[in-house]
Amino acid sequence: MALQTRKARPGRAVSDQGLSKAQIAANFSDLHPPLDAHEARVESDRCYFCHDAPCMTACPTAIDIPLFIREISTGNPDGAARTIFMQNILGGMCARVCPTETLCEQACVRMTAEGKPVKIGLLQRYATDHLMEQKRQPFTRAARTGKRMAVVGAGPAGLACAHRLALHGHTVDVFEARKKPGGLNEYGIAAYKATDDFARREAAYVMGVGGITVHHGKTLGKNLKLEALRRDYDAVFLGVGLQGVNALGISGEEGPGIDDAVDYIAELRQASDLSKMKVGRRIAVVGGGMTAIDIAVQSKLLGAEEVMILYRRAQGKMGASSFEQELAKSKGVVIHHNVMPVKVKKKAGRMAALVCEKTAERNGKVTGTGKRVEFACDTVFKAIGQTYTDPTGGVLRLEKGRILVDGERRTSLKGVWAGGDCVFGGKDLTVASVDDGRRAADSIHAAVMG
Amino acid sequence: MADLSTNFVGIKSPNPFWLASAPPTDKAYNVVRAFKAGWGGVVWKTLGEAGPPVVNVSGPRYGAIWGADRRLLGLNNIELITDRDLEINLQEIKQVKRDWPDRAMIVSLMVPCQEESWKAILKRVEETEADGIELNFGCPHGMSERGMGAAVGQVPEYIEMVARWCKQNTRMPVIVKLTPNITDIRYPARAAKKGGADAVSLINTISSITSVNLDTFSPEPSIDGKGSHGGYCGPAVKPIALNMVAEIARDAETKGLPISGIGGVTTWRDAAEFIALGCGTVQVCTAAMTYGFKVVQEMIDGLSEWMDRKGHRTLAEVQGRASGNVTDWQYLNLNYVTKAHIDQDLCIKCGRCHIACEDTSHQAITAEKGGVRHFEVKDEECVGCNLCVNVCPVENCITMRPMKVGSVDPRTGRKVTGDYGNWTTHPNNPMTCTAAE
Numbered sequence: 001m002a003l004q005t006r007k008a009r010p011g012r013a014v015s016d017q018g019l020s021k022a023q024i025a026a027n028f029s030d031l032h033p034p035l036d037a038h039e040a041r042v043e044s045d046r047c048y049f050c051h052d053a054p055c056m057t058a059c060p061t062a063i064d065i066p067l068f069i070r071e072i073s074t075g076n077p078d079g080a081a082r083t084i085f086m087q088n089i090l091g092g093m094c095a096r097v098c099p100t101e102t103l104c105e106q107a108c109v110r111m112t113a114e115g116k117p118v119k120i121g122l123l124q125r126y127a128t129d130h131l132m133e134q135k136r137q138p139f140t141r142a143a144r145t146g147k148r149m150a151v152v153g154a155g156p157a158g159l160a161c162a163h164r165l166a167l168h169g170h171t172v173d174v175f176e177a178r179k180k181p182g183g184l185n186e187y188g189i190a191a192y193k194a195t196d197d198f199a200r201r202e203a204a205y206v207m208g209v210g211g212i213t214v215h216h217g218k219t220l221g222k223n224l225k226l227e228a229l230r231r232d233y234d235a236v237f238l239g240v241g242l243q244g245v246n247a248l249g250i251s252g253e254e255g256p257g258i259d260d261a262v263d264y265i266a267e268l269r270q271a272s273d274l275s276k277m278k279v280g281r282r283i284a285v286v287g288g289g290m291t292a293i294d295i296a297v298q299s300k301l302l303g304a305e306e307v308m309i310l311y312r313r314a315q316g317k318m319g320a321s322s323f324e325q326e327l328a329k330s331k332g333v334v335i336h337h338n339v340m341p342v343k344v345k346k347k348a349g350r351m352a353a354l355v356c357e358k359t360a361e362r363n364g365k366v367t368g369t370g371k372r373v374e375f376a377c378d379t380v381f382k383a384i385g386q387t388y389t390d391p392t393g394g395v396l397r398l399e400k401g402r403i404l405v406d407g408e409r410r411t412s413l414k415g416v417w418a419g420g421d422c423v424f425g426g427k428d429l430t431v432a433s434v435d436d437g438r439r440a441a442d443s444i445h446a447a448v449m450g
Numbered sequence: 451m452a453d454l455s456t457n458f459v460g461i462k463s464p465n466p467f468w469l470a471s472a473p474p475t476d477k478a479y480n481v482v483r484a485f486k487a488g489w490g491g492v493v494w495k496t497l498g499e500a501g502p503p504v505v506n507v508s509g510p511r512y513g514a515i516w517g518a519d520r521r522l523l524g525l526n527n528i529e530l531i532t533d534r535d536l537e538i539n540l541q542e543i544k545q546v547k548r549d550w551p552d553r554a555m556i557v558s559l560m561v562p563c564q565e566e567s568w569k570a571i572l573k574r575v576e577e578t579e580a581d582g583i584e585l586n587f588g589c590p591h592g593m594s595e596r597g598m599g600a601a602v603g604q605v606p607e608y609i610e611m612v613a614r615w616c617k618q619n620t621r622m623p624v625i626v627k628l629t630p631n632i633t634d635i636r637y638p639a640r641a642a643k644k645g646g647a648d649a650v651s652l653i654n655t656i657s658s659i660t661s662v663n664l665d666t667f668s669p670e671p672s673i674d675g676k677g678s679h680g681g682y683c684g685p686a687v688k689p690i691a692l693n694m695v696a697e698i699a700r701d702a703e704t705k706g707l708p709i710s711g712i713g714g715v716t717t718w719r720d721a722a723e724f725i726a727l728g729c730g731t732v733q734v735c736t737a738a739m740t741y742g743f744k745v746v747q748e749m750i751d752g753l754s755e756w757m758d759r760k761g762h763r764t765l766a767e768v769q770g771r772a773s774g775n776v777t778d779w780q781y782l783n784l785n786y787v788t789k790a791h792i793d794q795d796l797c798i799k800c801g802r803c804h805i806a807c808e809d810t811s812h813q814a815i816t817a818e819k820g821g822v823r824h825f826e827v828k829d830e831e832c833v834g835c836n837l838c839v840n841v842c843p844v845e846n847c848i849t850m851r852p853m854k855v856g857s858v859d860p861r862t863g864r865k866v867t868g869d870y871g872n873w874t875t876h877p878n879n880p881m882t883c884t885a886a887e
Contacts, residue, residue: 038520041518041519042518045518045519048802048843049802050800050802051801051802051805051817052801052823054799109798109799109800110798112798112799113798113844
């Protein structure tokens, strides 16, 4: 269905834009509709079952992609789902949100052959949906070990770790600051990538393995202390994500009309009625990553008339994949490159424009050219990255501001493992966080049982 | 424009594409549609003797196997001969032949193994002015349990006997349709020839069970929970049919016996291959049953186009051109040495050649070079088996290259001489013949 927009009513600068529920539902429908059984069968037959498959190497969780696709092709989608879940218990979400165009599907040999990779993401979704819809668990837990594990953060890393630990027979307490589990899957991912409340359903499915208890409203560094966890549990896993947001460092940044993208997206994701969601008419998004795309596209889908992304470097440097950039453009988002904000311009106390300076890059460094350009807008969203804010009181060794871990995701502190966005070297991808969680759990298991 | 007309044992048709005796040729309605679509001839679905017609099952009659996207690769059926009244069939045959005089009209027959029965039916068929008859000695199901069809076709003496009865009792050309459900196709073919048959047609369908229902444990097609071996046909059987045709075409006793080729003909190319192996016409069923009669237009156009491109003016110029190249294994040139070669520009690096060779053959293809994914043939290990070519998904990426005369095969250390040498003269053969002193 075509994107639904409507001329905003006069005087409704930042409010809901008057789209009907039906228009909103159409705008926020599944970005990639699922394959039906026949489509999956046909698509799965395109897989060559490569030796030492490049797609598998490209997958951060090393899912045996040729095997699961072959299982689909032979009419065994539930077996395919188990193959996926063996490596990646959040395979359902990853099938929806992974930038497959830069991971498995880019590596697919059919890309070399004809520029049309096997639709690995959609096939993964087909298989995982098939098993999850039956509410069947892929695995059963090992005999109880009597060991108790603490997992901080119920995001992708925490959930993956908790699940694996539970499978090994341990009892797991998960501590989560927010009201719902899922982390960015629940509060951050663009709504059209995880429709039908998938993040919540998936978290429930993952915890359906048993042995996992989530304690909500527990924030590390506030009502939860690392020291106590270390004392009370056999091991601790930290998957706390990134709590800080980068600032633009320009005047007027703290005023009305300027907001952090992640906060707005979280609000959007939790809104019970998107047609009542307040959105500006002219929106400037500052940033060049996935979050910038997500908020720009969703603003447009909510009915914003004009949405622009302002990025300080050239197009090729954007963190968002070319697929995501195309997606934004197709929804009517305009992307401006080589511009950086210098100040906010207000009119009668309200946001009126974002004044930027044209930039140039020399030896990778961004410098202003002195040439100014003004973008009229009523809303500015900052999507310029998040930062790790240490909730442990400085007891963990950091590297470039994030927790330092080894290959097994051990931190510098005995008995404490970490993974996901809060660790150094991470890829800021759901799938990478899941990999961290699983690796850490296997390492914890080996350590406590050794 | 190539001339596709044929004269097969005196039966003329504008092209070599006949519809085989099967459901598509069971009545005038279908046959007229086929002729309108351009088919050169039909073999009318098998007639039985006068009296109450046979009865077919009213449950499923067909089973199938499929490739990707449900492309039908093989079909099996348990339908019997025509279940329509003999008189109606005969009237329709006569009318259609009258209306379409330029098309071949052959009538398939199957009656009990008594001369009187054959005499009776032959007289009736002659009255229709059909061009010829085909003796159905092939149906593997149902009728064979009653001493007909494959039950006759599996006993060369019976074939010879019935063929002789027919030749003695009709002026029409007699084509004997052979069953592949035997061990050596040459024996029934020789018997047909001895009996005086003008031609053979083959193959009839292959006894088969297409699949087993894993919920009910019934074979498919399932009739009230039970199944019976049906006759297998379609693209999957073509290689079997080609071999049997070639065996007859090159057998000293049957060489020159006209052959109407049947078995999985789906495209012009299939037809051209049957013709190259010696067939005068081809018969088609599954392709028509899958796609409808219009497929013949592709077959006619494709065959004609190929002949024009190659400068073949008539089918006679093509017919049998490949049969001389079919020989016994013992006469194959053991001095002919090939090596697989992978075109690195075409290679998409799927690694299938490597793993096929590594796991199941001769460990003759690399997987990496300098730490990078790289597939290359190791000539010193390659026996030239061609497996890599067959598993490679990219056409022409891997090719078999004959070694040049004078070069040394790194696998055997032996020089490629260019001389022909086969097993009969090979030193390892204990039966090697040496000239008497």
